[in-house]
Amino acid sequence: MTLDAHTVQDTELIQLLTPEGERLEHPDYPLTLTDQQLRDLYRDMVVVRALDGEAVALTRQGELGLWPSLLGQEAAQVGSGRALGAGDMVFPTYREHAVAYCRGLPLLNVLKLFRGVDLGGWDPKEHGFHLYSIVIGTQTLHATGYAMGIQRDGGHGTGIGDAALVYFGDGATSQGDVNESFVWAASYNAPVVFFCQNNQWAISTPLERQTRIPLYRRAQGFGFPGVRVDGNDVLACLAVTRRALDLARTGRGPTLVEAVTHRMGAHTTTDDPSRYGHSEELETWRPKDPISRLRAYLSRDGLASPDFFDETDAHAKREARALRDACLALPDPPPAELFDRVYAAPHSTLEEEKAAYDSYLAGFR
Amino acid sequence: MTLDAHTVQDTELIQLLTPEGERLEHPDYPLTLTDQQLRDLYRDMVVVRALDGEAVALTRQGELGLWPSLLGQEAAQVGSGRALGAGDMVFPTYREHAVAYCRGLPLLNVLKLFRGVDLGGWDPKEHGFHLYSIVIGTQTLHATGYAMGIQRDGGHGTGIGDAALVYFGDGATSQGDVNESFVWAASYNAPVVFFCQNNQWAISTPLERQTRIPLYRRAQGFGFPGVRVDGNDVLACLAVTRRALDLARTGRGPTLVEAVTHRMGAHTTTDDPSRYGHSEELETWRPKDPISRLRAYLSRDGLASPDFFDETDAHAKREARALRDACLALPDPPPAELFDRVYAAPHSTLEEEKAAYDSYLAGFR
Amino acid sequence: MIETMPRPRSETLTLAKALNQGLRQALADDPKVLVMGEDVGRLGGVFRVTDGLQKEFGEERVIDTPLAESGIVGTAIGLALRGYRPVCEIQFDGFVFPAADQIITQLAKMRMRSRGAVELPVVVRIPCGGGIGAVEHHSESPEAYFAHTAGLRVVACANPADAYWMIQQAIACPDPVVFFEPKRRYWDKAQVDPTAEAVPLGRAVVARPGTDVTLLAYGPMVKTCLEAAQAAQEDGRSVEVVDLRSLSPLDTPTILESVRRTGRCVVVHEAPVFGGFGGELAARVTEHCFYHLEAPVLRVGGFATPYPPSRLEDHYLPDLDRVLDAVDRTFSW
Amino acid sequence: MIETMPRPRSETLTLAKALNQGLRQALADDPKVLVMGEDVGRLGGVFRVTDGLQKEFGEERVIDTPLAESGIVGTAIGLALRGYRPVCEIQFDGFVFPAADQIITQLAKMRMRSRGAVELPVVVRIPCGGGIGAVEHHSESPEAYFAHTAGLRVVACANPADAYWMIQQAIACPDPVVFFEPKRRYWDKAQVDPTAEAVPLGRAVVARPGTDVTLLAYGPMVKTCLEAAQAAQEDGRSVEVVDLRSLSPLDTPTILESVRRTGRCVVVHEAPVFGGFGGELAARVTEHCFYHLEAPVLRVGGFATPYPPSRLEDHYLPDLDRVLDAVDRTFSW
Numbered sequence A, B: 001m002t003l004d005a006h007t008v009q010d011t012e013l014i015q016l017l018t019p020e021g022e023r024l025e026h027p028d029y030p031l032t033l034t035d036q037q038l039r040d041l042y043r044d045m046v047v048v049r050a051l052d053g054e055a056v057a058l059t060r061q062g063e064l065g066l067w068p069s070l071l072g073q074e075a076a077q078v079g080s081g082r083a084l085g086a087g088d089m090v091f092p093t094y095r096e097h098a099v100a101y102c103r104g105l106p107l108l109n110v111l112k113l114f115r116g117v118d119l120g121g122w123d124p125k126e127h128g129f130h131l132y133s134i135v136i137g138t139q140t141l142h143a144t145g146y147a148m149g150i151q152r153d154g155g156h157g158t159g160i161g162d163a164a165l166v167y168f169g170d171g172a173t174s175q176g177d178v179n180e181s182f183v184w185a186a187s188y189n190a191p192v193v194f195f196c197q198n199n200q201w202a203i204s205t206p207l208e209r210q211t212r213i214p215l216y217r218r219a220q221g222f223g224f225p226g227v228r229v230d231g232n233d234v235l236a237c238l239a240v241t242r243r244a245l246d247l248a249r250t251g252r253g254p255t256l257v258e259a260v261t262h263r264m265g266a267h268t269t270t271d272d273p274s275r276y277g278h279s280e281e282l283e284t285w286r287p288k289d290p291i292s293r294l295r296a297y298l299s300r301d302g303l304a305s306p307d308f309f310d311e312t313d314a315h316a317k318r319e320a321r322a323l324r325d326a327c328l329a330l331p332d333p334p335p336a337e338l339f340d341r342v343y344a345a346p347h348s349t350l351e352e353e354k355a356a357y358d359s360y361l362a363g364f365r
Numbered sequence C, D: 001m002i003e004t005m006p007r008p009r010s011e012t013l014t015l016a017k018a019l020n021q022g023l024r025q026a027l028a029d030d031p032k033v034l035v036m037g038e039d040v041g042r043l044g045g046v047f048r049v050t051d052g053l054q055k056e057f058g059e060e061r062v063i064d065t066p067l068a069e070s071g072i073v074g075t076a077i078g079l080a081l082r083g084y085r086p087v088c089e090i091q092f093d094g095f096v097f098p099a100a101d102q103i104i105t106q107l108a109k110m111r112m113r114s115r116g117a118v119e120l121p122v123v124v125r126i127p128c129g130g131g132i133g134a135v136e137h138h139s140e141s142p143e144a145y146f147a148h149t150a151g152l153r154v155v156a157c158a159n160p161a162d163a164y165w166m167i168q169q170a171i172a173c174p175d176p177v178v179f180f181e182p183k184r185r186y187w188d189k190a191q192v193d194p195t196a197e198a199v200p201l202g203r204a205v206v207a208r209p210g211t212d213v214t215l216l217a218y219g220p221m222v223k224t225c226l227e228a229a230q231a232a233q234e235d236g237r238s239v240e241v242v243d244l245r246s247l248s249p250l251d252t253p254t255i256l257e258s259v260r261r262t263g264r265c266v267v268v269h270e271a272p273v274f275g276g277f278g279g280e281l282a283a284r285v286t287e288h289c290f291y292h293l294e295a296p297v298l299r300v301g302g303f304a305t306p307y308p309p310s311r312l313e314d315h316y317l318p319d320l321d322r323v324l325d326a327v328d329r330t331f332s333w
């Protein structure tokens, strides 16, 4: 059986909430949420968008070296992030600020990284949220190995066990590491969920350069399920990720989730998207905004009062303000940070260098 | 649409000649060969098996450092090798001795490599046969880049253009490079044919460790066709490779061919297959021997006389004998080989080293 | 359009623009020259070094690739085997490692493997070094890995004129060349005269003559050393600065001639001193100038740590003070 | 079964068997220890270093992996993040490069990235070196790449006793360790006493005391240097041999103490001299022993070429004659 790339019809996109805010049902992805839970998802998205915007502003003002904005990807990140259990471990790229938020990692930690105060510096175990990975694709192997560790801990496959959830982008799917992680996950049937945020771009490189068929189909080539979900639909992202995590927990192995979304801003604050025709698309994507559609649903069905929206906006502003203040108050790291975090056990050669540099610095005092 | 690995039914295996030597027709792969052409294919296989056996013997006698035998893979290699056009370029692994033979590369060149006289040392352009690649998977990217070069030469897609044919094993499919080559080939629609000889083993590692679905399906995940062929059926391998090369020549892009075959011997002469249960399988595979089935077909349908078989065996013996004599006559390389082949333009630092070593050697004279 | 392209006149260019001009010239001079990498086409590269080249020479010659460094170098090797001269861009120093296998086991070794039948005129461009306040993996100096890899040529440009000439010479070279570009000097300006006589690739130059001590540097540290020499002069010390330009091959005669004259030597690079290329320079200089040396060759460079967060990079990177401190130590020996 | 496993008695073991015993002991002592790689399980490794371990400890702890080095090291990092202590085998030196990115950008840097929150007790075993008549990529010495990579520890064993102890110490170490095994010494035999007191990892040892010149070596070249020292003695020269055992960290005090005594130093390794680790040793020794040195530190090693076809490897590899020639030159300076 062969497949002609040019006749591939775009197949089912899981959607539970239309851009107009209409609620849909899907047999494979039943989802029942309380009104409170729905409002919480809305608040999450509004808050992270505000925090992200604040970080962009701080970068413009020279307080951060760089910021990769998540604008437009709030639903993909909040939906998947809220599907996680306490014992699960997330392996993010450098853009999963909303997932960090959902895991309870204070975003100041992320700002520290982009301010150049440290390289991440948080403890992954504390919030079940691994360090940001900047080298594209590397984290997919870490997540798969971590999942192999879960299998070896025992109690796995009972449904109560842990799982690993790894994020990566459309561009990352071209990296050898990502494909090797598919090989490993399939071979060991590891409890890992591969969550690909297809935001249509890898910096200036459009999706078409990386693949000529929908990315979720990559999984078929490795013998495990691939699912395509509307990445701007927070409910669908939640339901699809939940199911994938459940498959992992119950010993049914890995799943690839392709969340079809859009990077509504620049790649990072140093990028100039006007050079590669990114803006043309914005018109088609703006109506699909992840926040407005949930707001429409909440309002139309009276699940939230006008006050709620105002309160949420005010809350978000306060959070953003607090983040800014904390960021500006960050002290620079002392030179000792250079030497003291490299090795767990003493390393004589590095100690010699530290001693020499200390006495060099002393010469200036 | 998702795919459950545990319910994957083994799909169509292209076969034109049964193990019993019965000729089958396949609508997609019509093949008409003259009696002479059929006998030539038989002779090719008999000769390469004899040459391969001679190399094994030479290794046992300490004349070669190592030999990766192709025993059992004659049909996959001769079938695909004879599908090639003069302008095509082959990118082999370290086991494609029969393809080398089909391309007209004197096998003595290959023996030189395994004797340690050189590292390959032939000119790929001369026979359209690239150097052996020992680092698993690397050559798949070379072939894909080469195919991108063909596209840029102009005249491509007319059907008369060249194509690249790259060989790799079942184990190699786990390497990042191989999967990246699939990404590139699909993205640029490059005229390259990926020929995977699935011989069931990567040294001691069985196929199941590398994949849980048939390997030809990997191509679907990247958006180009995958075909599964009986790798012990020289006619099917010829027809399937011809078609894939034709697709490439006519601008219809890459194809992955999975030739299902069996490594009937050890991985190399230094391997001990008895340690990992390789021998158990031999019983099931011996009846599928690529040579005996063609012989059965030729005899049954009277396409070859008993004399032909005797002459062929005698011819093979002579060839093997000649190869042995030439091998034993190989001179060791002079020390200058160490320094003179590294750079095309003068490299002062290396020249200093060469001069120093020359005077050091002179000290002994 | 290519035929009639006028050679640019002498003008003041940034290092980035000089590279751009050099690449444009190479693309115009030889239809087999290709430029490939992540975002090199439509965007013109994250540093704009390839700005406008795709527009001028087309998508077939200035190629936006999928996101994988091994794929970029591996397919470039294949293109070279078909007769092309690919210039690969690695977007940042820290991202060259996925391509390490293709560079070290294939690109560097294929000519020897073929006993000279195969030539691989492939250039791998790597923006390198720190000092730009970047995040992790964007400020590294991996030159030692490649200088130790036989079969490669490794060069580093330090100023716009060299950038313009060396990139063209690297592309014309029949051997693979790893080409380091000093990121933080991309915006430095200088006069570039395309009609001038170019210094051969592989030759070191005395960037500033002096009599008391020799500073050996390449890439981004050349400017730092020139500044240090200027400052030292004010204390009445005559410091010679040698810009190596090429690490493999190494222009040993030029280096030795200088150190024999000055009797003192300090090596400066951004990469960690430990196991770095400075060790080769120090060992080589000492072996050949043993009786000329008034003091051991001293090395100034990064520490044996990963590249630190940017708020610490001023401690990590050699600066004028650390270079002068080493110079002082060679005199107080 | 694990609990009751008796510690092996003192016995004569090959280096390969000593590694096997050390791995078995580590697996028995700590249930978190894993062994993983290509063909390490059922086959017991192409050199049989992991022979019998899967049978004894099961497929969950002695893991046959798919064929990809980046995958092996990358998943080992993930296993370590979950609390395991993986020991990865790279089948041959020349095949470590596909894993270079995971080793250099991840394994080495993750602890610093996490400000110490993350520990990665991962061991990467690499059979290294030539002299066994092998084909391309099976005889290389890539230690310089890793010694220059901050965040890694790099060690090399030279004899069965060190093999037995060092592999266990490497596994117990909270930092990532690149562990080099001298392929051509796998079958060398020596007494191994599991009840003896082990030399700490990271410490160099004087393998043979002498007074006239110091040879610095590690891994496969230690034996060559000991043979050279023996031969030199017959010409009345007293040669000291220091087995470095660890390249990162480097036991500088032991090295300096020796060279200050002897006043002469020769560095020996199989890797190309150019840009090799010998440069670090020579530069360091010279800086700290400048006034003690009667001659410059000389380096003996491979040439700046890819590893040659095996019929030429005797020219490429340092042997007794080339070591003695260098020793002579240090005296005739």
Ligand SMILES: Cc1ncc(C[n+]2csc(CCOP(=O)(O)OP(=O)(O)O)c2C)c(N)n1
Residues within 6 Å of the ligand: A095, A134, A135, A136, A168, A169, A170, A171, A172, A173, A199, A201, A202, A203, A263, A267, C038, C067, C069, C091, C095, C098
């Ligand atoms: C190995 C590697 N190569 C190149 C880069 C530079 N780079 C940073 S982000 C990026 C694009 C990533 O695209 P995608 O995977 O789609 O993620 P997105 O940024 O869109 O979220 C590139 C090329 C890198 N970080 N790592």
Ligand SMILES: Cc1ncc(C[n+]2csc(CCOP(=O)(O)OP(=O)(O)O)c2C)c(N)n1
Residues within 6 Å of the ligand: B093, B095, B134, B135, B136, B168, B169, B170, B171, B172, B173, B199, B201, B202, B203, B263, B267, D038, D067, D069, D091, D095, D098
């Ligand atoms: C990158 C790399 N890793 C490991 C090896 C060692 N090795 C040589 S052959 C082989 C198995 C290859 O199996 P497969 O791809 O199925 O090809 P086959 O030998 O069966 O023809 C291995 C692991 C290698 N040559 N290159």
Ligand SMILES: [Mg+2]
Residues within 6 Å of the ligand: A169, A170, A171, A197, A198, A199, A200, A201, A202, A203
């Ligand atoms: Mg993207």
Ligand SMILES: [Mg+2]
Residues within 6 Å of the ligand: B169, B170, B171, B197, B198, B199, B200, B201, B202, B203
């Ligand atoms: Mg195989």
